[in-house]
Amino acid sequence: MDIEKMLQEKKKEYDHIEAPMEMEERLRSALKRQQYKKRFTWNSKAIAVVLVFFLFVGYHFDTFAYYGKKIMGYDSVMSESLKDLNQMGKGQEIGQSHTFENGIEVILDGIMMDDNQMLAFYRVKNLEEHLHNYHDHMEFKGLFKSYWMKSGMGNYIDDNQEEIVYIAAFDTPWMFERKLTFQYTLGKDDFQETASLSFTLDRNKAMGHTIKQNINKTIEVEEIQVKFEKITATPTQTLIEGSINNLLELVKEQMTGDLTRIGDMNIKLLANGREIRNQGAGMGMSTNMKGYTFRLAFEPLPQNMEKLEIQLEGLSVLRRPNMTIDLLEVELPQVIEYDHREIKIENIRVEKGNTYITIETEEDMTLLDVDLKGDNKSLKFIRTDTIDYDKKLDGTITHRRDIIFEGVEENLQLKIGQIVYTAKLQDNIISVEIK
The missing domain is CATH 2.60.40.1640 (Conserved domain protein.)
Incomplete structure (x- = not known):
């Protein structure tokens, strides 16, 4: 039936309804006491619009509710992409909490999950002292395995530092997992307690991959x-x-x-x-x-x-060359080539009972785990001091520094345990064809 016609017929029925006499008198008296006000006329078109609106809202109520469910209070630790996903209601709300004996409370507000990772949104509140004074540990326990935190970041919600919000990343649970338990252990000195918050995974909220x-x-x-x-x-x-x-x-x-x-x-x-x-x-x-x-x-x-x-x-690149160099002063400066790079030992000197060895390498090369041996003993490494940098004609920048050892010995041998340098790149771009 045409809605306009239906509304007209209903209007005719209402027009023929007679009000009781006492009601009519009461209404007349009330109107006389009130100033005239312009009123809105509920004509058939207005009623039709209202009906259509309620029909639309009722039909799409789940959609409005879905987009209205957001994980609140985490904007300070969310990236822009996570904020967009949260605005679209892509997370699963959990809303479970546990209060420890010392009054500190942990709240698991929600999770987001796709094929790469599961993100946990949780808060720790009622902190009377900094959280770093405690040691804490968290994991998700499933039926088949435990999922450990890979990374995370947190931020206090205000200057009082009584509440901190976190986003922590975990591996995506196996597809057969239905229930997970978030276990958060808090400890300090002789206090240790574990909160266990269990929930059912809503796989409909998982986002898969693109x-x-x-x-x-x-x-x-x-x-x-x-x-x-x-x-x-x-x-x-x-x-x-x-x-x-x-x-x-x-x-x-x-x-x-x-x-x-x-x-x-x-x-x-x-x-x-x-x-x-x-x-x-x-x-x-x-x-x-x-x-x-x-x-x-x-x-x-x-x-x-x-x-x-x-x-x-x-x-x-970190290399372990297992290299030992005999340091004979008559042969200095001495150049050793390693992996197409030069290590130049310029001189050896003694100052205030310590032995200084001056070396020059490319700017991005560092010698680690160095040891200096003499006839009678090994000399203890103290520190490395930078002297200067020098730019060569070919554009190469070299770094000169002193390696300082405690004590003095004869017939020295320098042992280099590790060398770290930056590899030289040429063709370094790969194009990925998206299928």
Whole structure:
């Protein structure tokens, strides 16, 4: 039936309804006492609009409720991408708490979960002293395994420092996990107590991934192969995984004793030419059959992305050369070449009962775990002092410094346990084809 026609028929019925006589008299008296006010006429079109509005709201009530559910109070520790997800109601509300015997309270407000990680949003309040005076530990216990915190950040909500909010990252629970228990242990001196907050995972709130594909491209840096294997982009994180060298190289290092380790990698991720911010959790390194594997975490990728590149900016290499150098003053200065780099020993001198050895290397090279032996004993390392920097004609910058040892000996031998330097890069950009 046409709604306009239906409303007209109902109006006719109401027009024929007669009010009781006493009610009519009361209404007349009341109107006489009141000043005339312009009133809104509820015509058929206005009533139709109201009906349509209520029908629409009722039909979409779950949608309004979904977008209204946000994890409140964490803006100070949320990235912009997390704020956007929170505004869309992408988190699962938990809202459980535990009060310890000392009055401190921990509240698990909610979680966010996708294929890369699970984020926990929790608060610690009623702090009468700084939280760092306590030792704490947290994990999620599932039916099949425990999930440990990988990284996190917190911030006090005000200057009183009585409450602190945290976002902590954990591995994504296995797909068969239904229930999790958030265990937060707080301790100090002879006090220790564990809060256990259990809840059921809402898999409907899990966000999955937007990109999950292989890269399988390699950058070779001074005989070190850095292979980028896989990228997984989710609403909370972009994860790049890869490996360095392989098991054969590891075996070769163990046999020769000249070991190589990667101290750090400086990687940039560029989307449409703009850098995607690193999430700051550091580089996760481990050793397996592939050699050294790494996981690098970045902020989520933008929408409408046309071009994605990985740029290797720097590679910090740690070598264990097991090198011993005889220091004969008549042969100084002495130059030792190691891994296509020069270590120049300029002179040896004695000042106030201590032995000074002056060396020059490239700016980014550092000698570690150094030991100085003489005829009778080893001299104790004191410190390293910088003398100056020098720029050569070819643009190379060198660093001169004194290595200072306690005592004086004859027939010295300098043992270098570790050398750290930055590898030289050439072709250092990989284009990732998004499928």
